[in-house]
Amino acid sequence: MGIAERKQRHKTDLRDKALKVSQKIMLNEGLSALTIRRVADEIEYSPGAIYLYFRNREEIVRELGRLGMETLLEYLQRGDVAADPAERLGVMALNYARFASEHTETYRLVFMSDSETARAVFGSGDDKNTKGSPGERAFHLLVSEFTRLRGSHADFAELDPVRAAETYWAHLHGIASLKISCSEFLKTPVEVLVETSVKVLLAGIRAVDG
């Protein structure tokens, strides 16, 4: 049945093309420029054809969110260069901030718009992806790093890895998103803020939980 296959391939090809175009539009002109008619124009189909591949605009946005989250995951994984868990957490923090500043529109889309989008990224997808959603995997990176930290330093013996990871992430997200939505509010450069925050947080966790 090569025919059915070919048709299926054509269909997913078109879907991918639409997705790629959508991402290009979002990155270049912002999420508000991402309209059904615009995507249809770009792939040289009629607006209605988009609905053969996506339930609605929201589904496109959600997919872009997932794609973005995969990228964030890659950024975080580059923290592996360091040997010490604490140092790795520092590198991850800086990479997190770098992702936010280099992919502002994506970051906005995933973390600062309606909760439906976030759910698509963090929710354990229906697919039998055993590794979990990109959001879960990213969060797990932090958790396991804090677990490692607990094991390697006696000062952190009482640390709760999940709690610590949530605190860590929330803090990074606070810096990154404040910079995006209230750019002139934070006078201190983001890198400086992140670096000192990492120090403060680790010192604080050690003092409180240790």
Add this chain to the structure above:
Amino acid sequence: MGIAERKQRHKTDLRDKALKVSQKIMLNEGLSALTIRRVADEIEYSPGAIYLYFRNREEIVRELGRLGMETLLEYLQRGDVAADPAERLGVMALNYARFASEHTETYRLVFMSDSETARAVFGSGDDKNTKGSPGERAFHLLVSEFTRLRGSHADFAELDPVRAAETYWAHLHGIASLKISCSEFLKTPVEVLVETSVKVLLAGIRAVDG
């Protein structure tokens, strides 16, 4: 010249009414339900009339942001009940989180939408309001509390109040906004997260800057 006054009063009355209605709509049905036609309907005027009182929809949203920020300011000022600076910072943090959860839509509008809105809230308004914008005043509350903390505890002698306030705010914002946009991501209840974060941050600041 009673007539001109009356007309002016009528004009500002109508503007206020439109603003009040707009706020009601936003709070009850979300920002997306706030449309020009809807506001016009509610105050029983034609859609075009709105543009006699506001330059555009954005101006309405910005005003709602300012109003919301005034409320946040009130929430923060209730931290005055405590005597100790550190304790006051703790109360303020909890009140901040409470504001975000009780005025989710407003919080979203001010801190999680386009930077123009935030600029209206944080930017030193053109008006000769000597006390500064509500955003600046709110931030100043934190700064002065950290200044007080520095003066009252030898442990915090080297603390930079502005830097500390930024870190503090960013962290609170991180928790509040993550809870809003990725509600199921944070497993730990917000109050718990805020309380432990306050401890961690203060301990961390003491350890690093002290």
Add this chain to the structure above:
DNA sequence: GTTGTTTATTGAACGCTGTTCATATTCCGC
């Protein structure tokens, strides 16, 4: 190769949005 059926695609339409503007109405000083 022609037919019949299924699938893919279209283009017009609906109801909504913010915004503008010529028109109409209302009000005020004279």
Add this chain to the structure above:
DNA sequence: GCGGAATATGAACAGCGTTCAATAAACAAC
């Protein structure tokens, strides 16, 4: 009462997401 200014309207424009009857294309069967 009259002229001019302020105020208000309602239709219009261009755009949006989305739906759907009508059409075109692709295929299977004969």
